[in-house]
Amino acid sequence: MARWEGGAAERLQLAALRLFGERGFDGVTVAEIAAEAGLTERTFFRHFGDKREVLFRGQEAFERAFLEPLETAEGDAMTAVARAIDVAAAYFTDDRRPWSRGRQAVIDAEPRLQERELLKLSLLAEAMAATLRDRGVDPAEALLAAENGVTVFRLAFARWIEEGETRSLADLQQEAFGRLHAMLRS
Amino acid sequence: MARWEGGAAERLQLAALRLFGERGFDGVTVAEIAAEAGLTERTFFRHFGDKREVLFRGQEAFERAFLEPLETAEGDAMTAVARAIDVAAAYFTDDRRPWSRGRQAVIDAEPRLQERELLKLSLLAEAMAATLRDRGVDPAEALLAAENGVTVFRLAFARWIEEGETRSLADLQQEAFGRLHAMLRS
Numbered sequence: 001m002a003r004w005e006g007g008a009a010e011r012l013q014l015a016a017l018r019l020f021g022e023r024g025f026d027g028v029t030v031a032e033i034a035a036e037a038g039l040t041e042r043t044f045f046r047h048f049g050d051k052r053e054v055l056f057r058g059q060e061a062f063e064r065a066f067l068e069p070l071e072t073a074e075g076d077a078m079t080a081v082a083r084a085i086d087v088a089a090a091y092f093t094d095d096r097r098p099w100s101r102g103r104q105a106v107i108d109a110e111p112r113l114q115e116r117e118l119l120k121l122s123l124l125a126e127a128m129a130a131t132l133r134d135r136g137v138d139p140a141e142a143l144l145a146a147e148n149g150v151t152v153f154r155l156a157f158a159r160w161i162e163e164g165e166t167r168s169l170a171d172l173q174q175e176a177f178g179r180l181h182a183m184l185r186s
Numbered sequence: 187m188a189r190w191e192g193g194a195a196e197r198l199q200l201a202a203l204r205l206f207g208e209r210g211f212d213g214v215t216v217a218e219i220a221a222e223a224g225l226t227e228r229t230f231f232r233h234f235g236d237k238r239e240v241l242f243r244g245q246e247a248f249e250r251a252f253l254e255p256l257e258t259a260e261g262d263a264m265t266a267v268a269r270a271i272d273v274a275a276a277y278f279t280d281d282r283r284p285w286s287r288g289r290q291a292v293i294d295a296e297p298r299l300q301e302r303e304l305l306k307l308s309l310l311a312e313a314m315a316a317t318l319r320d321r322g323v324d325p326a327e328a329l330l331a332a333e334n335g336v337t338v339f340r341l342a343f344a345r346w347i348e349e350g351e352t353r354s355l356a357d358l359q360q361e362a363f364g365r366l367h368a369m370l371r372s
Contacts, residue, residue: 176330
């Protein structure tokens with residue numbers, strides 16, 4: 001409906017990240033974010049419910065990136081999860097890396113945002129476990145596999161956004177999986 | 187200071203659980219909980235910040251039960267975590283089982299409470315990973331071990347509070363660990 005606002009959400013997100021990086025999450029108002037993006041507060045609230053949503057928008061797309069491949073991945077629970085997060089890694093393209101890096105820096109500086117991020121990942125693990133159970137996987141095995149998949153993703157993601165890191169998220173996840181197997185084999 | 191209020195917190199918790207079980211978490215007010223316990227609202231707020239805290243009080247003691255043994259447990263990261271959660275299981279004595287069972291039923295019925303519970307467990311895993319890092323464990327290994335320890339605890343705890351279950355939490359955790367090892371060995 002608002003064709004002339006094309007890309008407004010992205011402009012607001014980038015403006016917010018710039019300001020959060022300078023003054024911290026609490027040091028920035030919605031009005032300032034809108035002004036920085038050259039837009040109005042009204043436009044801001046057409047796209048985001050509140051300031052925090054600027055950082056947490058797209059939860060559904062994020063979850064779908066993991067759940068859709070999990071629905072059809074073959075093999076036992078752990079193998080299916082490994083395959084699903086390998087497919088999901090494609091969601092994190094190289095051109096997203098700077099955004100992800102800046103976003104994480106803002107989150108790491110603020111305990112309330114860290115909690116929200118932890119919860120997001122916990123909910124992803126729950127949803128992955130439910131997907132596996134729907135496929136007939138034993139509930140205990142489903143939870144163990146899903147939690148490990150999310151932990152491997154977290155570890156690899158943390159490395160992926162390190163300064164100077166150039167490997168793909170998929171490669172880093174495979175490395176983390178190798179580590180997990182080695183730890184539990186010993 | 188309030189000697190005549192001895193056990194007030196516990197009375198309020200049991201009264202709350204009774205009422206939540208009958209009418210759901212949202213169907214009960216603080217005033218009703220206090221009345222059910224034969225106490226005043228003022229007394230309630232001397233013990234709990236809000237209604238939700240009735241279910242989530244004691245987070246520090248809960249975390250300490252896992253973190254203290256982890257500080258001194260010997261062996262590699264995974265072994266140390268297994269030992270720590272084995273010691274922590276003693277925190278969940280048999281006489282706590284009915285409370286834990288009733289509390290979980292209330293939480294399972296309300297998504298907001300489920301989120302809070304997930305967050306509590308995520309924060310425990312973070313704290314366990316930090317404890318391992320302080321001991322010089324590599325950060326990736328610390329996170330993998332801590333997350334797996336908490337997942338094993340969750341699985342075993344869910345079974346521990348099932349109707350008719352009589353095995354100890356420690357035994358159930360050992361069973362869940364065995365399963366995890368088998369899954370990742372294959």
